[in-house]
Amino acid sequence: xxxxxxxxxxxxxxxxxxxxxxxxxxxxxxxxxxxxxxxxxxxxxxxxxxxxxxxxxxxxxxxxxxxxxxxxxxxxxxxxxxxxxxxxxxx
Amino acid sequence: xxxxxxxxxxxxxxxxxxxxxxxxxxxxxxxxxxxxxxxxxxxxxxxxxxxxxxxxxxxxxxxxxxxxxxxxxxxxxxxxxxxxxxxxxxxxxxxxxxxxxxxxxxxxxxxxxxxxxxxxxxxxxxxxxxxxxxxxxxxxxxxxxxxxxxxxxxxxxxxxxxxxxxxxxxxxxxxxxxxxxxxxxxxxxxxxxxxxxxxxxxxxxxxxxxxxxxxxxxxxxxxxxxxxxxxxxxxxxxxxxxxxxxxxxxxxxxxxxxxxxxxxxxxxxxxxxxxxxxxxxxxxxxxxxxxxxxxxxxxxxxxxxxxxxxxxxxxxxxxxxxxxxxxxxxxxxxxxxxxxxxxxxxxxxxxxxxxxxxxxxxxxxxxxxxxxxxxxxxxxxxxxxxxxxxxxxxxxxxxxxxxxxxxxxxxxx
Numbered sequence: 191x192x193x194x195x196x197x198x199x200x201x202x203x204x205x206x207x208x209x210x211x212x213x214x215x216x217x218x219x220x221x222x223x224x225x226x227x228x229x230x231x232x233x234x235x236x237x238x239x240x241x242x243x244x245x246x247x248x249x250x251x252x253x254x255x256x257x258x259x260x261x262x263x264x265x266x267x268x269x270x271x272x273x274x275x276x277x278x279x280x281x
Numbered sequence: 282x283x284x285x286x287x288x289x290x291x292x293x294x295x296x297x298x299x300x301x302x303x304x305x306x307x308x309x310x311x312x313x314x315x316x317x318x319x320x321x322x323x324x325x326x327x328x329x330x331x332x333x334x335x336x337x338x339x340x341x342x343x344x345x346x347x348x349x350x351x352x353x354x355x356x357x358x359x360x361x362x363x364x365x366x367x368x369x370x371x372x373x374x375x376x377x378x379x380x381x382x383x384x385x386x387x388x389x390x391x392x393x394x395x396x397x398x399x400x401x402x403x404x405x406x407x408x409x410x411x412x413x414x415x416x417x418x419x420x421x422x423x424x425x426x427x428x429x430x431x432x433x434x435x436x437x438x439x440x441x442x443x444x445x446x447x448x449x450x451x452x453x454x455x456x457x458x459x460x461x462x463x464x465x466x467x468x469x470x471x472x473x474x475x476x477x478x479x480x481x482x483x484x485x486x487x488x489x490x491x492x493x494x495x496x497x498x499x500x501x502x503x504x505x506x507x508x509x510x511x512x513x514x515x516x517x518x519x520x521x522x523x524x525x526x527x528x529x530x531x532x533x534x535x536x537x538x539x540x541x542x543x544x545x546x547x548x549x550x551x552x553x554x555x556x557x558x559x560x561x562x563x564x565x566x567x568x569x570x571x572x573x574x575x576x577x578x579x580x581x582x583x584x585x586x587x588x589x590x591x592x593x594x595x596x597x598x599x600x601x602x603x604x605x606x607x608x609x610x611x612x613x614x615x616x617x618x619x620x621x622x623x624x625x626x627x628x629x630x631x632x633x634x635x636x637x638x639x640x641x642x643x644x645x646x647x648x649x650x651x652x653x654x655x656x657x658x659x660x661x662x663x664x665x666x667x668x669x670x671x672x673x674x675x676x677x678x679x680x681x682x683x684x685x686x687x688x689x690x691x692x693x694x
Contacts, residue, residue: 198476199307208476234308244568244590245293245310249469252462254585256571272473275305277312277587278485279414279468280520 192220192265195272203228217248218261220271245276283321286346289313289489302406304488313489315346323537328508338394338497344533346490347401353430354397356386358497362505367621372641376651380502381624388425389659390418395494400426402490403481409433410480414471416464416580417446418658423483424453437467442579445662463574465585495523499530502653503540510543512650515637517629517657518549518558519581521592528595547595549603550636552576552611558589562603567593577608577666578628580658602645606635612670615660625660
């Protein structure tokens, strides 16, 4: 199972939980399965074209998936996925 | 005082929210911005009223996102706008100005502006603890302002900061948390912590208010130029927020009739070692690719810039340009500014002046353009960048004969 950390704006869809455990072998499988377990989440994470929204960053074990292989980034048991709003920090 | 803040509104989808401690749209994750009642503001904000206000950024209170007057950071802003005649002559510019936030109060960077707004607003919202993710200057400013306001404080910084920027936190005795990683790691972690702790993270959950403080750089520029907008501005970019807010400030003054039609070209400057926004501009893309920063300009070392998208839009809308300079060019430009204008900027200032030089060379900035370069931080905080390239003092014993011997050639010349 993969531990997925849920940002505040999506917690209403996970019953308020900040972490959920989901099965999946890639990031896109995780998002699919997350959407099945918690209806509405997938539509928030993906835009109309099925891509990760411009203002969302996804991390696998603290690394931005854009430095890995994007949605196809492979996952193994014990990995952690974070979904984080992109708008933060800076000047 | 008028009620000027109507709501927070999502910049992408337009959904409105109350003016609380939230920063992203729960529908589309777009950034939230303060929606002002410009009609009401226009009734009260005049050039005369501004000119008779305090010698700080609070003279622009009518366009700042706070409700009361219980200010933190009373003396932030209203820094000198220097007519840079020597540097201008060197570059072939007749109307070059340096907006010198090296001397902002109290921590010598433009961050004193945004922090004054953020902490004032955080206290209005009932927070007792403030925090930030920082490349250094922001942490210094949050630490100092929290100390003076008696607020609890946590600052999060990358593990490789300049010594003065680390010490510049510790002296105020906040909780300084050094993260084993770069700024983007710090920022990601802080975004997660912000979901767990009820703290005012100035650049996360207080960001819609905090970022507005940067507009005051534009307001002051216009007022100090005699109520006219510059033809060109050159702005350093880390997240890209400062550049977008300078544009916003200019457009707000235009909207309120405080300045004539704004035709300012807004130009952005980055270091080659961390240039996701400038690279996207040069490649004519409207999206950036995140990078792993490697540059001496640590205050600009944000590889995943939150406002990169909007910075690119701003440059396009204002017909400005973006470019980047190498670390060597940064050092050269820090020295050039110091030796022509007597202003010792930090590395970000070297980036700004370096890119200014490139834009002049490319013909994008012309001789007669009223041009303002934004110097956002103080060189004494980034001494490591120049210490090996400025030479050493001439050391002599305390004797007149030694002095005369040493300086004989120069004296007779």
